[in-house]
Amino acid sequence: DVKVTQSSRYLVKRTGEKVFLECVQDMDHENMFWYRQDPGLGLRLIYFSYDVKMKEKGDIPEGYSVSREKKERFSLILESASTNQTSMYLCASSLLGQGSTQYFGPGTRLTVL
Amino acid sequence: GEDVEQSLFLSVREGDSSVINCTYTDSSSTYLYWYKQEPGAGLQLLTYIFSNMDMKQDQRLTVLLNKKDKHLSLRIADTQTGDSAIYFCAESNGSQGNLIFGKGTKLSVKP
Numbered sequence: 230d231v232k233v234t235q236s237s238r239y240l241v242k243r244t245g246e247k248v249f250l251e252c253v254q255d256m257d258h259e260n261m262f263w264y265r266q267d268p269g270l271g272l273r274l275i276y277f278s279y280d281v282k283m284k285e286k287g288d289i290p291e292g293y294s295v296s297r298e299k300k301e302r303f304s305l306i307l308e309s310a311s312t313n314q315t316s317m318y319l320c321a322s323s324l325l326g327q328g329s330t331q332y333f334g335p336g337t338r339l340t341v342l
Numbered sequence: 343g344e345d346v347e348q349s350l351f352l353s354v355r356e357g358d359s360s361v362i363n364c365t366y367t368d369s370s371s372t373y374l375y376w377y378k379q380e381p382g383a384g385l386q387l388l389t390y391i392f393s394n395m396d397m398k399q400d401q402r403l404t405v406l407l408n409k410k411d412k413h414l415s416l417r418i419a420d421t422q423t424g425d426s427a428i429y430f431c432a433e434s435n436g437s438q439g440n441l442i443f444g445k446g447t448k449l450s451v452k453p
Contacts, residue, residue: 233384260439269350271445272385272430279439319384329439330375331432333384 232256233334235320240339248307250337252320258332259325261303263287263295266317266336278303279325310341346444348431353450360418362447364431367412371433374407375441376416379428388416388429418449426451 236251252261262277264287274287278297292314296304303322307314318337323329348364366374372393377385391398391405391414398405404417418425428446 262440269445272443274440277440321385323439326439329434330373330387330390331385331439331441332387333377335384336382338382 233320233322233332235318235334235337237337238335240337242307242310242339242341244311244341246307246310246341248310248339248341250305250307250318250320250339252303252305252322252334253301254303254322254332255301256322256332257300258322259300260323260329260331261297262321262323262331263293263303263305264319264321265289266319272319275305310339312341315339315341346431346433346442348429348444348447350445351448351450353452354421356421356423356451356453358421360416360421360425360449360451362416362418362429362431362449364414364416364444365412366414366431366433366442368433368442369409369412373434374405374414375430375432375434376403376405377430377432377443379430379446381427385430421449421451423451423453425449 233254263275264272276295294306320334321331323331346366354360375390376388378388402419406415430446431444432441
């Protein structure tokens with residue numbers, strides 16, 4: 230079974246803090262994705278990566294950065310957390326190529342106070 | 343641009359059939375997906391259909407694809423309270439494997 234894990238289920242941070250969200254997959258997938266999910270807005274793609282050290286901006290990259298130093302790990306970084314980044318963050322991975330199924334982690338609910 | 347639309351809410355009685363509808367815009371999508379999200383959890387792949395198929399059945403789930411109208415539906419037979427969740431429709435987009443998701447349909451099943 231594909232397994233995608235995220236470092237925390239719940240996280241509470243203060244405005245201005247630097248926040249790291251970690252995602253690890255064990256299926257040797259080339260693609261990894263970070264989404265945020267907000268009520269009424271569905272899933273919005275923040276960044277994705279199709280290879281080590283490669284990254285592409287998604288629909289809402291502002292205020293975020295990412296790091297992919299190893300194939301199995303994709304980190305989302307909030308350089309200076311703000312209250313409007315309070316959200317559910319979902320990581321996913323897939324094989325390279327159109328139509329590849331994305332497998333999701335359980336999500337991290339981040340609250341920024 | 344690409345867009346995936348679905349209604350936000352659906353309420354049914356236990357034992358009835360549920361039909362969740364989705365429209366998409368990218369006619370070149372190769373695969374279309376249905377994901378299920380239970381409260382507080384990530385998304386779980388429910389089923390998918392290849393674009394050259396009209397229908398796919400998997401136990402209580404039936405997926406219908408009308409490629410001409412760019413319309414996808416998910417039918418759940420004999421809906422149970424455990425089917426209460428948010429259901430996301432998604433289309434594949436681009437050669438690298440991005441998916442475009444709808445906003446999700448919240449299915450409520452009343453006993």
